[in-house]
Amino acid sequence: MRAEHIKIGTSPPISFEVGSGECLAIDGPSGSGKTRLLRALADLDPFSGRVFFDGAEQSEMPGPAWRGAVRFVAAEPVWWTDTAREALPPDEACRSRAVRVAAAIGLPAAALDQPLQQLSTGERHRLSLARALADNPKVLLLDEPTSGLDPAAVALVEELIRYRLLSGNTVVLASHDAAFSKRLANARIALGKKPLTAHAP
Numbered sequence: 001m002r003a004e005h006i007k008i009g010t011s012p013p014i015s016f017e018v019g020s021g022e023c024l025a026i027d028g029p030s031g032s033g034k035t036r037l038l039r040a041l042a043d044l045d046p047f048s049g050r051v052f053f054d055g056a057e058q059s060e061m062p063g064p065a066w067r068g069a070v071r072f073v074a075a076e077p078v079w080w081t082d083t084a085r086e087a088l089p090p091d092e093a094c095r096s097r098a099v100r101v102a103a104a105i106g107l108p109a110a111a112l113d114q115p116l117q118q119l120s121t122g123e124r125h126r127l128s129l130a131r132a133l134a135d136n137p138k139v140l141l142l143d144e145p146t147s148g149l150d151p152a153a154v155a156l157v158e159e160l161i162r163y164r165l166l167s168g169n170t171v172v173l174a175s176h177d178a179a180f181s182k183r184l185a186n187a188r189i190a191l192g193k194k195p196l197t198a199h200a201p
Contacts, residue, residue: 028191077128
């Protein structure tokens with residue numbers, strides 16, 4: 001993924017490039033625009049600048065096609081269904097993958113069928129990862145991926161992200177857990193500081 005002169009709010013323009021199997025960490029205090037940047041990369045919010053992935057520019061692709069390859073996982077995921085399974089694609093391969101992802105981050109398959117309102121914040125957050133990975137997107141945009149998780153669950157999510165990187169996924173993440181992002185990131189951007197270009201940690 002390559003971003004050129006992305007303008008988010010009042011921050012200076014941002015440019016970066018992150019390849020397959022690489023992780024870019026977005027740093028900055030609350031309100032600096034980390035979530036807005038991730039949503040812009042996912043074609044969910046308007047912005048100025050250009051974003052490219054796999055030889056295509058975001059503006060040249062239909063929104064659903066882009067978001068099928070470039071997946072945003074929110075810090076506070078929204079559910080429009082009663083259970084996580086109802087939110088999964090109908091394809092059996094996707095559903096099987098979601099079950100495997102859930103197991104990898106410490107959730108039994110039964111969690112996919114439990115009423116979401118009865119689950120903890122951390123359980124719903126992990127299920128949002130399983131939902132996001134069900135159809136195997138190429139780019140993961142993770143907003144506070146360890147929010148609401150205990151240390152054991154954080155370790156499992158970290159291992160999942162490492163596995164996705166080894167499988168060739170591109171990951172861009174924003175996290176207040178500096179140690180977590182430092183362990184995963186190949187490069188970092190600090191919003192609100194100049195110059196806003198990716199650099200090695």
